[in-house]
Amino acid sequence: MGFNPFEMAQQQFDAVAEKLGLSESIRALLREPMREFSFTLPVRMDDGSMKVFRGYRVQHNDGRGPCKGGIRFYPGETIDTVRALATWMTWKCAVVDIPLGGGKGGIDCDPRVLSMTEQERLCRAWVRALSANVGPVQDVPAPDMMTNGQHMIWMLDEYETIHHGKFPGFITGKPVGSGGSLGRTEATGYGVICTLHEALKALHIDISTTTASVQGFGNVAYYACERYLKLGGKIVSVSCWDNTDKKSYVYKRATGVDIVELKAISDKFGSIDKNKAKELGYEILPGECWLEQDVDILIPAALENQINKDTVGRISNSVKVIAEGANGPTTPEADEVIKARNIFVIPDFLCNAGGVTCSYFEQVQCNMNYFWEKDEVLEKLDLKMASAFQKVHEMAVQKNVYMRDAAYMIAIDRVASACVARGWAIR
Ligand code: GLU
Numbered sequence: 001m002g003f004n005p006f007e008m009a010q011q012q013f014d015a016v017a018e019k020l021g022l023s024e025s026i027r028a029l030l031r032e033p034m035r036e037f038s039f040t041l042p043v044r045m046d047d048g049s050m051k052v053f054r055g056y057r058v059q060h061n062d063g064r065g066p067c068k069g070g071i072r073f074y075p076g077e078t079i080d081t082v083r084a085l086a087t088w089m090t091w092k093c094a095v096v097d098i099p100l101g102g103g104k105g106g107i108d109c110d111p112r113v114l115s116m117t118e119q120e121r122l123c124r125a126w127v128r129a130l131s132a133n134v135g136p137v138q139d140v141p142a143p144d145m146m147t148n149g150q151h152m153i154w155m156l157d158e159y160e161t162i163h164h165g166k167f168p169g170f171i172t173g174k175p176v177g178s179g180g181s182l183g184r185t186e187a188t189g190y191g192v193i194c195t196l197h198e199a200l201k202a203l204h205i206d207i208s209t210t211t212a213s214v215q216g217f218g219n220v221a222y223y224a225c226e227r228y229l230k231l232g233g234k235i236v237s238v239s240c241w242d243n244t245d246k247k248s249y250v251y252k253r254a255t256g257v258d259i260v261e262l263k264a265i266s267d268k269f270g271s272i273d274k275n276k277a278k279e280l281g282y283e284i285l286p287g288e289c290w291l292e293q294d295v296d297i298l299i300p301a302a303l304e305n306q307i308n309k310d311t312v313g314r315i316s317n318s319v320k321v322i323a324e325g326a327n328g329p330t331t332p333e334a335d336e337v338i339k340a341r342n343i344f345v346i347p348d349f350l351c352n353a354g355g356v357t358c359s360y361f362e363q364v365q366c367n368m369n370y371f372w373e374k375d376e377v378l379e380k381l382d383l384k385m386a387s388a389f390q391k392v393h394e395m396a397v398q399k400n401v402y403m404r405d406a407a408y409m410i411a412i413d414r415v416a417s418a419c420v421a422r423g424w425a426i427r
Helices: 005-020 024-030 079-095 116-130 149-163 184-202 219-230 259-264 274-279 287-292 332-340 354-368 374-399 403-421
Strands: 035-044 050-061 071-073 102-108 211-215 234-242 247-252 283-286 297-300 321-323 344-346
Touching: 005 024, 005 079, 005 332, 005 403, 024 403, 035 079, 035 116, 050 079, 050 116, 071 116, 071 149, 079 102, 079 354, 079 403, 102 116, 116 149, 184 219, 184 297, 184 321, 184 344, 184 354, 184 374, 211 219, 211 287, 219 234, 219 259, 219 297, 234 259, 234 287, 247 287, 274 283, 283 287, 287 297, 344 403, 354 374, 374 403
Parallel strands: 071 102, 211 234, 211 297, 297 321, 321 344
Antiparallel strands: 035 050, 050 102, 234 247, 247 283
8 A cells, every 4th residue: 555645644633633632523523624626627738639637626624714725736646645735734824823724736747748838728727627616715725846936826817817806815925026925935945944943942952063964956945955054054965856867866965065056057847967966076876865864954845755664764863853844754653763762853734834824924915915025024934933833842841742743732722723613513
């Protein structure tokens, strides 16, 4: 049996539900999504042929506000992955205490082999299929893996055409100047490092003396690296997907990774040129080696199921903190090992909540029709992220529980209270 992210999300929920002594009705409500959509998307290709794609949107829970969460373009996307990601969005919005629920969408496609016009038609088709079920007061999409501001603006345009008006609150992650917020692109990665910085302070470790290994070189990883470097940390290696070889590699340099330099030798798919990297003094290793570096900090910022029962044993004894930039990178079996080894984990739905927090700021700015300066956005982002970290950490210390469990306890309790108040469940 392959890895099923939704089973993992339910397993995590069940364990915490037991700890919290949640009632049967709350458990029944929160362990399943409220609504889900799975549909075909017939799209005209540039050569005149037709191709049928599969699209999804899962609305896990909207007890605290409209559903919120990204839409992924991912080859082999499944409903179970989208269900898991939608569930994690519910906990993510709750743990940073923003008035939104959890949703996620996806299309089973590989945008790297689609032209921009084909991607535009796919975006518009996805919105047409869901036009009655998403929107500013129902469910608000955003970018996720392999989608960006361009996709969001096509989706917004389709939605506004259908609904005859301007509805900037329909979608977030829009380009700046088209209703987007300054800082949104950086927000997830910066938020990861904000929580990492807080964790290191709690552990009495000076961030400028630390080293890190990062899995991924996409949007989250890039801005996490940028901020970590600014704070004086040293990145020993990053890993990156190679679109030609269809596998990932680790780019390692003992004197430290220069992300600007690596970005400059990346192609339009984000793949780093291996030969040029070698010339710059990088050692190129198999992708899974990111995990076994002798560093203080590991930052998984790529995919789910990366630290699992088969790989967890490869984590070096030097590792003190794991900051989860990705969604669902660590399985419950691996959690047990990490717990026993006393490695400090900043759980995904807290660590990477900076993106959705900034999306919330984008909505607020759109509603006021007044846009803040970048400094103001980033300052507010840090406030939210640091205070969410403090609350989770306090809970972990007070109840003597693992950070992931503490985050779950806070998030689930908030969502459960909102649902009980609405009469959807009883305590
Ligand atoms: N896709 C991002 C996430 O997983 C952001 C979601 C949003 O901004 O709504 O958190």
